[in-house]
Amino acid sequence: MERKSAAILTSEFCKLYLSFPDWHPSPPEQCPKQDFLELLLHEKYSVNEESIITTLENLRSHSLRDADIHRIRELCTPQYEVIFHYILGSAQQDLGVAFLVSLRRDVSAVIHYWKYVEKNEVQDSVLQLQRITYEKTPASIIEQIAFKEAVHPLQSLQDLRTRLGPGRRCFAFFHPALPDKPLVFVHVALLEEIPKSMEDLQSASEDSELNATCAAFYSISNSEQGLAGVDLGNHLIKSVVQVLQSDFPALHTFCTLSPIPKFRIWLEGKIVRYHEGLLRKQEQKHGGGNDSSDIVDDGFLTQAEYEQLQGIFSSGSPLLDLLETLKSPTWHAVTHGTSTGDEGSGSVLVNQLQPLLMKLAAYYLAIETHHGRPICPVAKFHIRNGAEMYRLNFMADCSKKGLRNSYGMMINYRYLLDEIEENRVQYEINGDVLVKDGVLCWLNGHVLT
Numbered sequence: 001m002e003r004k005s006a007a008i009l010t011s012e013f014c015k016l017y018l019s020f021p022d023w024h025p026s027p028p029e030q031c032p033k034q035d036f037l038e039l040l041l042h043e044k045y046s047v048n049e050e051s052i053i054t055t056l057e058n059l060r061s062h063s064l065r066d067a068d069i070h071r072i073r074e075l076c077t078p079q080y081e082v083i084f085h086y087i088l089g090s091a092q093q094d095l096g097v098a099f100l101v102s103l104r105r106d107v108s109a110v111i112h113y114w115k116y117v118e119k120n121e122v123q124d125s126v127l128q129l130q131r132i133t134y135e136k137t138p139a140s141i142i143e144q145i146a147f148k149e150a151v152h153p154l155q156s157l158q159d160l161r162t163r164l165g166p167g168r169r170c171f172a173f174f175h176p177a178l179p180d181k182p183l184v185f186v187h188v189a190l191l192e193e194i195p196k197s198m199e200d201l202q203s204a205s206e207d208s209e210l211n212a213t214c215a216a217f218y219s220i221s222n223s224e225q226g227l228a229g230v231d232l233g234n235h236l237i238k239s240v241v242q243v244l245q246s247d248f249p250a251l252h253t254f255c256t257l258s259p260i261p262k263f264r265i266w267l268e269g270k271i272v273r274y275h276e277g278l279l280r281k282q283e284q285k286h287g288g289g290n291d292s293s294d295i296v297d298d299g300f301l302t303q304a305e306y307e308q309l310q311g312i313f314s315s316g317s318p319l320l321d322l323l324e325t326l327k328s329p330t331w332h333a334v335t336h337g338t339s340t341g342d343e344g345s346g347s348v349l350v351n352q353l354q355p356l357l358m359k360l361a362a363y364y365l366a367i368e369t370h371h372g373r374p375i376c377p378v379a380k381f382h383i384r385n386g387a388e389m390y391r392l393n394f395m396a397d398c399s400k401k402g403l404r405n406s407y408g409m410m411i412n413y414r415y416l417l418d419e420i421e422e423n424r425v426q427y428e429i430n431g432d433v434l435v436k437d438g439v440l441c442w443l444n445g446h447v448l449t
Contacts, residue, residue: 007090014087014095023106025113025425033106045079052076109429127232129239132170132185134161144223145170145185151219151259153401163187167204171240173232184232186240187219190248194412195257197396214253215244234385241417254415255390258378259397260406263364266375268323274300275319300363302444305356312352326407329400354394355442361392361409362442372431383433386420387413391438412438
């Protein structure tokens, strides 16, 4: 009866632990597992260091025996390990295994979170934030800022003056050991609303600065190759937000106007593989026919979208024709015949392709993942920093680089200050990504998983 009672008690304990939500770095009263995890860390459930030291000292008087080895092993085994073995052997219906799996997941989350916190604290304690201005910053530093700008290359000296002038801000992190070398820097535009295009950034001026309610980060660059992979951008954004809030109390919106740098490369590979798979399925199901019914994957490309492409390009390989068209640096200004009777408009093709390109960009950003994380490096950077995917913008960057990288599309990531830390934690622990209607609306009801 005692064995049965112990088994029942152990099983009930396992059920109770499993009924709690996964560990989360919130106050203990909001996370029931927190108390148990703290209990495990208590010294009485660890090893008794004094007993180990005493035993080892006593062993110096004689040679080592099997009983001594057994005693040392026993003393070096934490008490919580003994408890786990008991639970594993006593709990009914494999509840012991389920408990240990759940516990291991929670402990891994705790370790991951505190490593993340400690790394941030160490970096925050040594980095120094400075504003870069044309008048007061040494020319050697301004030259580095200009030369190492990675997102939007400078077009002229006047372009540099504009980025450092009224309505704009540039900030950089420096380390005391390298006072003349900016480690990472960011450009900000002070605007009255969230920008939809690079042209909107050009409206940043002394007037917009006076009336600014929105700070838009539009370029973040690492300037030292030796720091590649070191996450300084998060601390830079956080520090700049604090400075801007102090200087401009009316600011309440913090966002980005960000490129989607690898979208074109991803889409070309995706469409080529998709087209090849489509041909194989057509040959298998229809003897080489051209019917794509029940073949198109609605998640990536719907039947209606495929048929629309067939109508635009009037060919049996509309996906390949789409890629060939998009390779032209002037595709967005090309007149393309349609059934709308508007053949004279240079924007016809753009209007026809906009819904599809926006859908594919949203798919790339919000659906396509690697190990549960976004594959877009810019998305990963901002989501990891606590931002949300806010809005996709069509023809937002019609420069050669913008058209080459993402067919002119850009995205706003928004930083809601009250939610940044929670978003960061949920992403670090669970891989959660907040995607708002400005991106979701292009996904045709595709359910995020």
